[in-house]
Amino acid sequence: MNADLTFRSGLKDVIPTLFGYIGVGLAMGIVANTSHLSVLVVLLMSLIVYAGSAQFIIISMLLAGSPISAIVLSTFLINSRMILMSMSLARYFKQDSLLNNIGIGSLLTDETFALSMNKLNQTNHQLKPNWLHGANLLAYAIWALATVVGCLLGNLITDPNQFGLDFAVVGMFIGLLYLQMITDRSKPIKLQLLVVIFVAIMMYFLMRWFPGNIALLIATLLGCGFGMAVSPHD
Amino acid sequence: MTNYILITILLAGLVTWLSRVVPFAIIKNLTVPRWLINFLSFVPVAIMTAIFIESLLVYHAGHWPGFNLENIYASIPAIIAGVLTKSLLAVVITGVIAMAAIRLLGWG
Structure with missing residues (x-):
């Protein structure tokens, strides 16, 4: 590319x-x-x-x-x-x-x-x-x-x-x-890795209660919120 | 084709199209606040991770999800191919060959 x-x-x-x-x-x-x-x-x-x-x-x-x-x-x-x-x-x-x-x-x-x-x-x-x-x-x-x-x-x-x-x-x-x-x-690679790990764990927990497609949506929203919370503030 | 099928396709298509297009129309005519840009900047990594992890899990209503071992095994050589080559095509082809081999050998 x-x-x-x-x-x-x-x-x-x-x-x-x-x-x-x-x-x-x-x-x-x-x-x-x-x-x-x-x-x-x-x-x-x-x-x-x-x-x-x-x-x-x-x-x-x-x-x-x-x-x-x-x-x-x-x-x-x-x-x-x-x-x-x-x-x-x-x-x-x-x-x-x-x-x-x-x-x-x-x-x-x-x-x-x-x-x-x-x-x-x-x-x-x-x-x-x-x-x-x-x-x-x-x-x-x-x-x-x-x-x-x-x-x-x-x-x-x-x-x-x-x-x-x-x-x-x-x-x-x-x-x-x-x-x-x-x-x-x-974004620093460490921050991205944190979001990846967070979303992965959320997916596992959410799929206890929701089918994959719904879990995916909720995990993404939570992941974005998590990313914002842990990223360095300016 | 029955009306039942036709109407279903048309309405399913409509809600999907609206999900795709309405955000474009809104964002175009709106100044997006800084916090929202910041929030949305995490969408790519978060959504790609979620799609990937979904494919490694198996949903069982009312229970903890199981693991899709075939996909987990095939992901390992695919990830290694990505790290080594940084090529999307190499990752896809390695993964497909790995999956064909896993099925041939009866693993997973």
Whole structure:
């Protein structure tokens, strides 16, 4: 990754994360296929909802015949972390048009958010809409394609995890987190490590009472508060 | 496709889109107070840690979470690859190969 902020550079920077989209997308398509959802439903869901874990939940709840209100509420809760990510990313685009802001927000994912945070450390804390549009659009297209292919292949592959592709997402977050810690010079590494340890412990305790997606949101909020409390005051 | 599925997809898409876009619209027209910038500056590390740790744990309603041993084992070579190469692609590929090997050998 370099300091280049062009559309083309965005396409290039997002490539390492695509393995994650492909792995999870194929798995989602296969699950949808075994749940007797059509390719059209899978494509529409990937284009309209565009959210990995939420789509798995939606499929399982559709299969169970859950009320629409319950499915929509679950989706909102799982994706509410997007509010935090959008908020922390938005301040780098204040000077850009509202349309650009809406375009960036509409296709923002965990992965492109994390990628943007890494990129900031290379570019003297600047981002440009075109760079993020490039990264977002390629990720969006690959996600839709992977889920559709998964659905079509559903009858052929019974165990997509056999090849370890499902680990691509975890691996990607390991890489992005590590790179974030070593490149973000605005915070001492010791402080970042403290936040990491704090959030990890919180996750363990919170998952005693909350499913992972909710625990994740609460742990993140607590982690930010903890970070503020222990950082040197000026 | 039934109406039930279509309406679900449309509404789920709407709430997700609003979660993504409304913060952009608000921040654009607002001077963000210093404390909030400070608070939000911890979001990247905190949220990435939380997503990573979530994948290492298994939720059991009403009990302490279990451990996803496969993911924990595969994370070790992935972290080492990160420290050695500082390359995102190397971390992802090392992790995937490690996971395939763990499944092949029947560990985890």
